Amino acid sequence: MTGPRDTLNRPLKNLRLSVTDRCNLRCAYCMPEEEYAWLARPDVLSFEEIDFLVDRFGALGVDTLRITGGEPLVRKDLPVLLALLAKKPWLKDVALTTNGVLLGEQAQALRDAGLHRLTVSLDTLQPDRFRALTRRDSHGAVMAGIAEAVRVGFSGGLKLDAVVLRGVNDDELVPLLDFAASVNAELRFIEYMDVGGATRWRREDVVSRAEMLQQLSKQLGAIEALAGRGAAPAERFRLPDGRTFGVIASTTQPFCRSCDRARVTADGTFFTCLYASAGLDLKAALRRGDDAQTIEAALRSRWSSRSDRGAEQRLALRDRGPLASAAELKGAPHLEMHTRGG
Numbered sequence: 001m002t003g004p005r006d007t008l009n010r011p012l013k014n015l016r017l018s019v020t021d022r023c024n025l026r027c028a029y030c031m032p033e034e035e036y037a038w039l040a041r042p043d044v045l046s047f048e049e050i051d052f053l054v055d056r057f058g059a060l061g062v063d064t065l066r067i068t069g070g071e072p073l074v075r076k077d078l079p080v081l082l083a084l085l086a087k088k089p090w091l092k093d094v095a096l097t098t099n100g101v102l103l104g105e106q107a108q109a110l111r112d113a114g115l116h117r118l119t120v121s122l123d124t125l126q127p128d129r130f131r132a133l134t135r136r137d138s139h140g141a142v143m144a145g146i147a148e149a150v151r152v153g154f155s156g157g158l159k160l161d162a163v164v165l166r167g168v169n170d171d172e173l174v175p176l177l178d179f180a181a182s183v184n185a186e187l188r189f190i191e192y193m194d195v196g197g198a199t200r201w202r203r204e205d206v207v208s209r210a211e212m213l214q215q216l217s218k219q220l221g222a223i224e225a226l227a228g229r230g231a232a233p234a235e236r237f238r239l240p241d242g243r244t245f246g247v248i249a250s251t252t253q254p255f256c257r258s259c260d261r262a263r264v265t266a267d268g269t270f271f272t273c274l275y276a277s278a279g280l281d282l283k284a285a286l287r288r289g290d291d292a293q294t295i296e297a298a299l300r301s302r303w304s305s306r307s308d309r310g311a312e313q314r315l316a317l318r319d320r321g322p323l324a325s326a327a328e329l330k331g332a333p334h335l336e337m338h339t340r341g342g
Contacts, residue, residue, distance in 0.1 A: 003061025004299075006272075006306035012299075013231065013260040014064040015057050017050065018341035019078065020266050021333070023071040025099050026135040027123075029163050030197050030337050033326050037333040043267040047081045049286050053264065054085060056295045060303070062262070064093045068341030070266070073102040079113040086114030095119060097161070101138045103145025108152045117157040120146055124162075124169045125179055133168065150183050158185040161248075164207040165192055173212060174219055181243055188234045188246035194314060194323055195274055196337030201322045209249035213237070231260045254311035262303070263340050271340055272303065275310025275323065279334060 003012055021039045023031060045053070054065065065085060072078060086094050095117040096110065103120065110118070122142065124130050130139035149158060160180050164170050173189065180187035189212050194201040217223045221240040229235055233255060234246030263271040268283030280302050285295050314320060324335050333339050 004303045006303055006308075008257060008307065008309075010258070010306070011260050012057070012060055012262055012303045013062060014066070014262070015054070015062045016066045016068050016261055016263045016341045017054065018068050018070065018264065018266045018339065019050070019072050019075040019081065020044065020070040021336070021339040022074050023069060023099070023338050024074055024101050024136070025071070025138065027099075027163075028133050028168075028200070029165060029192055032197070032200050033329075035330075036336070036338075037330050039265075039267045039333065039339065043283065045266060045268050045283060045286070047077075047084065049268070049283075050081060051084045052292075053268070053282060053286065053295070054088070056292060056299060057262070058088065058090050059292070059296050060299055063090060065091055065095070067094075067096040069097075070338045070341075071099050071101070072096055073098050073106055079106070079109040082110060082113035082115050086116070093117065097121070098145075100142035100145040101136075102141075104141060104148045107145065107148040107154070111152045111154065117159070118149055118154045119159040119161055120149070120185075122146070122160045122162055122176070122179075123165075124172055125175055126172075129169065146183060146185075155184040158183065159246075160185045160187045161190055162187065163190045163192055164212060166205045166207050170207045170215075173216055177216075177220075177239075177243065177245060180245070186244055186246065188248055190248045191251040193251050194320065195310075196323065196335055196340065197329065198337070199322050199324070199326045199329065203320055206251050208252045209235070209247045210252070212247060229258075231255075231258045250311045252315070254309075254315055256309040256312045259308075265334060265340050269334055269340075270299065270302065271334075272306045273308030273310040274337075274340065275314065276308060277335070279340075 005011055093116055096115055097119040100120040127139040131137050162176050177187055192206045213223055224238045226236040226238055234248045236244055236246045238244050269279040270282050271279040329335055
């Protein structure tokens with residue numbers, strides 16, 4: 001049976017699976033508020049439920065899986081789940097995104113579990129700036145975690161992500177590129193997005209893809225755009241010295257028309273777009289004992305009716321502000337970026 005196509009003929013190929021909504025940082029662009037509404041712990045899916053659900057997505061054509069959070073490494077015994085998932089022969093890629101704080105103590109276990117690739121968020125190389133941005137004094141732990149990931153063998157499958165904020169870290173583009181090269185990682189610059197917990201988002205704080213490329217070309221020389229992006233979120237570029245990097249420009253250059261990503265929250269809510277306001281409750285189906293065929297039919301139906309173009313629609317707004325206010329998010333925690341896995 002062939003996999004479903006949505007109303008824009010986009011396949012379902014890529015699943016971003018959140019294993020927790022908890023995070024040990026409070027980054028200004030994602031979790032700027034003092035208090036948050038958390039998912040109830042009994043609602044969080046067990047490893048067995050996650051394993052079963054991933055198989056249902058696999059039956060519909062998903063072959064790429066990324067584990068997210070919140071911060072996924074705060075989920076107890078995560079390598080046990082990764083070992084279950086990594087052995088599925090139809091999954092061609094199993095990756096994980098982390099803020100790196102706990103990576104130093106878990107990198108070896110993640111590697112041993114069969115994790116293919118690793119992405120670490122690194123917005124600044126400056127400890128004081130890191131503290132101001134995240135409200136935590138964990139920069140040293142992140143840097144040690146990256147070093148340990150390289151040591152255990154993730155070098156070559158390692159990416160570093162940096163959200164670029166005007167007046168905060170937009171003077172670190174070249175230093176971040178240099179650091180990435182030193183650990184054999186590819187850096188991806190990310191435009192500041194107005195989704196989920198970005199309650200203090202302002203258009204003027206966004207450093208656009210065009211501005212980033214202009215700044216880099218001025219300092220480093222002519223930049224070559226690389227072909228073959230496909231459905232990937234990052235557009236890739238090559239510097240004159242051969243180094244490559246990516247830019248994820250969802251805010252100013254959306255890639256909605258090629259997006260093949262589904263998202264499942266830690267409590268089993270299925271979203272077909274990062275900007276979607278409503279999702280499909282899969283936890284209820286799992287816990288009432290629905291069989292594989294029934295759940296697959298529900299997933300197929302939801303994806304087949306998908307028409308989401310969230311980032312494109314946001315771009316078209318004349319008076320563009322945060323997607324939701326702090327008060328709205330308290331009543332609808334599934335809208336949070338740290339809940340649905342960005």
